[in-house]
Amino acid sequence: MHNNLRDSLDEKERAFIDQVIAERSSRPGALLGILQAVQNHNPRNYLPMETLHYVAAKTRVPPSQVYSVATFYALFNLQPQGEHTVSICRGTACHTRGSRELLESLVLELGLGQRDDGDSGGADKATLTTADGVFTVRTVACFGQCALAPVVEINHSICGHVNEHTLQRQLKELARESD
Amino acid sequence: MPQKKISIRIDGELVTALEGQTILQAAQEAGKAIPTLCYLEGLSPAGACRICMVEVAGTERLLPACTTPVQEGLAVTTVSARLTQYRRMTVELLLIERNHVCSVCVSNGHCELQAMATSLGITNTRYWYDFPTLPVDMTHERFVLDHNRCILCTRCVRACAELEGANVWDVGGRGIHTRVTSDLAQPWGESPTCTSCGKCVQACPTGALAEKGAAVEEMTKRTDRLTRLAGSKRAQP
Numbered sequence: 001m002h003n004n005l006r007d008s009l010d011e012k013e014r015a016f017i018d019q020v021i022a023e024r025s026s027r028p029g030a031l032l033g034i035l036q037a038v039q040n041h042n043p044r045n046y047l048p049m050e051t052l053h054y055v056a057a058k059t060r061v062p063p064s065q066v067y068s069v070a071t072f073y074a075l076f077n078l079q080p081q082g083e084h085t086v087s088i089c090r091g092t093a094c095h096t097r098g099s100r101e102l103l104e105s106l107v108l109e110l111g112l113g114q115r116d117d118g119d120s121g122g123a124d125k126a127t128l129t130t131a132d133g134v135f136t137v138r139t140v141a142c143f144g145q146c147a148l149a150p151v152v153e154i155n156h157s158i159c160g161h162v163n164e165h166t167l168q169r170q171l172k173e174l175a176r177e178s179d
Numbered sequence: 180m181p182q183k184k185i186s187i188r189i190d191g192e193l194v195t196a197l198e199g200q201t202i203l204q205a206a207q208e209a210g211k212a213i214p215t216l217c218y219l220e221g222l223s224p225a226g227a228c229r230i231c232m233v234e235v236a237g238t239e240r241l242l243p244a245c246t247t248p249v250q251e252g253l254a255v256t257t258v259s260a261r262l263t264q265y266r267r268m269t270v271e272l273l274l275i276e277r278n279h280v281c282s283v284c285v286s287n288g289h290c291e292l293q294a295m296a297t298s299l300g301i302t303n304t305r306y307w308y309d310f311p312t313l314p315v316d317m318t319h320e321r322f323v324l325d326h327n328r329c330i331l332c333t334r335c336v337r338a339c340a341e342l343e344g345a346n347v348w349d350v351g352g353r354g355i356h357t358r359v360t361s362d363l364a365q366p367w368g369e370s371p372t373c374t375s376c377g378k379c380v381q382a383c384p385t386g387a388l389a390e391k392g393a394a395v396e397e398m399t400k401r402t403d404r405l406t407r408l409a410g411s412k413r414a415q416p
Contacts, residue, residue: 062346063362
């Protein structure tokens with residue numbers, strides 16, 4: 001089944017990956033850069049299995065190693081990501097200022113259902129995306145902005161002293177923009 | 180060029196080692212046993228299990244014997260109350276992380292983890308078992324991968340990459356979610372790279388990789404064959 005995965009990538013996508021690999025292949029440790037460029041090129045900001053398979057075949061890196069790298073780094077997503085990314089800090093300072101309640105209320109608000117609790121070690125890649133593909137919620141260990149706890153990062157901008165009301169207001173604005 | 184000879188002390192005894200050797204290799208040649216789990220002679224050392232930690236004079240930190248190279252004047256302690264405490268802790272943590280239940284395991288009686296626990300006098304764990312829900316991959320026609328018994332020593336990964344050259348295995352995920360995965364995490368039986376050679380099964384110290392058809396206590400491993408194979412591979416030009 002995996003041999004014909006390559007065929008499921010379209011011509012353009014393959015050409016882009018070929019170019020990315022050609023630019024980097026001479027350098028050792030090129031895989032990280034290749035995967036990052038290929039992921040950024042993806043409209044849903046993720047690495048589909050077909051892409052990983054194609055990258056492995058083209059770079060002649062064993063598929064097992066490509067998968068190992070792609071699943072080790074939190075940077076890489078193997079699932080389609082939402083239009084907006086909301087990262088909730090679950091570091092110590094934010095935890096004491098109520099980041100768990102923030103996360104729980106957000107999960108309820110967006111209807112994300114049961115989640116793997118960050119405290120049991122699932123924080124690494126605890127990433128949840130809404131069914132309509134608008135929001136992705138993820139947990140982060142620390143942003144280094146502990147004085148602003150609890151901290152939430154919305155689309156790469158840091159928001160400090162967040163509470164449930166301010167968070168919901170911002171998400172509503174974002175949801176209106178995507179409509 | 181002959182390798183330079185180095186004098187080191189292991190448990191107070193003066194031992195001659197060769198430059199480039201690890202503490203573990205030097206100790207083994209001198210007839211001193213340092214306990215190991217993830218080390219398999221013939222494969223590259225991984226430093227994954229932390230069982231072979233030793234005390235080295237001049238540093239507070241414990242160092243893994245399998246990856247630490249010898250240096251002139253090194254003084255190593257391989258047996259101490261502190262080391263036993265650390266090794267016990269490590270084995271207990273390995274035991275609670277997966278569903279290690281010896282009495283129903285194919286490798287009961289032939290398991291390196293079980294033997295290690297026994298030799299360290301572990302009769303129970305001071306923490307609760309984590310009891311994770313883990314799958315068993317039965318898709319391969321001859322072998323079984325049981326994640327419940329895996330200790331992530333990566334001996335299968337290294338045996339496949341270094342002896343067979345097939346690179347079927349690697350570790351996917353991280354932290355508590357780390358699993359041994361074949362290719363792009365597809366079922367083992369569908370792996371296009373696996374040659375069904377069985378070296379990973381022989382390398383596995385526990386019952387995580389086993390032959391199909393083996394019942395409780397029936398799975399014995401022949402790691403000596405892998406070591407011999409690695410030796411003959413090295414001897415080839």
